[in-house]
Amino acid sequence: MNAVAETVSDVMQPFRFTAKQDEAQEVCTSDATHVMLFGGSRSGKTFLIVRNIVARALKAPGSRHLICRFRFNHLKSSIILDTFPAVMKRCFPRVKYNLSKSDWYVTLPNGSEIWFAGLDDKERLEKILGKEYVTIYPNECSQIAWDSIQVLITRLGQKVMQVVKGMLEQLLKLRMFYDCNPPTKAHWTFRVFKQKVDPETKQPLSQPADYACFQMNPVDNRENLAPEYLRMLSQLSARMQRRFKDGEFGEAAPGALFDEAIIDRYRVLDGTLPQMVRVVVGVDPSGSGDEDNADNDEIGIHVGGLGVDGVAYLMEDLSVKAGPATWGRIAVSAYVRHKADVVVGEANFGGEMVRATIQTAASVEGTRVHFKKVTASRGKHVRAEPFSALYEQGKVRHVGIMSKLEDELCGLTTTGYTGTGSPNRADAAIWVLSELFPAIVSTKPDRKAVAPIPVVSHFNR
DSSP: OOTTTSOHHHHOOOOOOOHHHHHHHHHHTSSOSEEEEEOSTTSSHHHHHHHHHHHHHHHSTTOEEEEEESSHHHHIIIIIIIIHHHHHHHHOTTOOOEEETTTTEEEOTTSOEEEEEETTOHHHHHHHTTSOBSEEEETTGGGSOHHHHHHHHTTBOOOOEEEETTEEEEEOOOEEEEEEOOOBTTSHHHHHHTSOBOTTTOOBOSSGGGEEEEEOOGGGGGGGSOHHHHHHHTTSOHHHHHHHTSOOOBOOOTTBSOOHHHHHHTOBOSOOOOOEEEEEEEEEOOOOOSSSOTTSOOBEEEEEEEETTSOEEEEEEOOBSOOHHHHHHHHHHHHHHTTOSEEEEEOTTTTTHHHHHHHHHHHHHTOOOOEEEEOOOSOHHHHHHHHHHHHHTTOEEEBSOOHHHHHHHHTEETTEEOSSSOOHHHHHHHHHHHHHSGGGGOSOSOGGGSOOOOOOOGGGO
């Protein structure tokens, strides 16, 4: 392609937007430097932004653009190997490009480059941030800390001319795109784009018009989705529907111990785990019997392990509403399947009942189980509090999506549990973490004795 002789319209395949994408496109090309598309999952946000970035790269020869995400592996699977090639095939089929799989950047025929980066790769990130860009796109920005966003903004400074009517004659506007499934209203995305205030000082932004946002939901993209997908979203928990179906920012519970955006940030989606040093099965019983448990709370059963990297991985939520014979079998089966070291169980219900249930189930299965009895001397939220700092540090990670467990964790606050029923799933997970990190709970009831772990910036790990 002759970069000067041809314009973007010459090489761009006609593409039919949905009605909502048409509206979003007007915002993406507005006078605002910072544009965030937010809303439910699979609403077309990422596709539209990547399409805009490619169009900007094609009309500005020699321009440089950055697409980043908190974790590179997530960026690779979702954009590099999925959305980006789909955009090129559907919207720019005539454009030949080269993808470097060593440095992970795309070179276009006019010399423009589109770089891909994970904020978790410090060494490579420092190299990438040594360059300036005319476009920066923090994908899934709810997973990225505000201080990291500010560092990215300092690299938005490339001065480059764009082709207009076959001639290099107009400066390409600096642009920063963002997208996210909305977290809570305490997150910087809500503060900056909806309230138009600085998330640190809470003072009004000096240039509020420079920050624009637009909401897009899967229902707006129904013509490109399977009908079953929308039905599936309608079956999620209220919290998950709020984020992934309705695309709304959630109310921030005062004193919440766990943040859904932080859980998302460190989530393991590809199933790749390190070797485990220790594996624990946690049980939090409700006291229900085998025949009469319809009105009882669930028995929390969770499996977690400590990796050789020093990180705890919550691997499987097996919580069930059932009596001892059933949940005992489930816990023992998990112990055998994961080659666990111990089953820890709360003894508040029925004294030695938990131990006896596990031993009976182990006998039926023809195996031996190491059991450790634990006693709850403090409230569930108090036991959970020391671990919120570990979540912020990325020292605790969820393997896959465990929506019911995460609902319960997000309902725990410094003053108690704000959800319905009893958070037995969360309690079982906390028993697991207590066993994996014994030092953090070695002190007696004084909560203040547990020193918080400082949060480390993505750029200083």
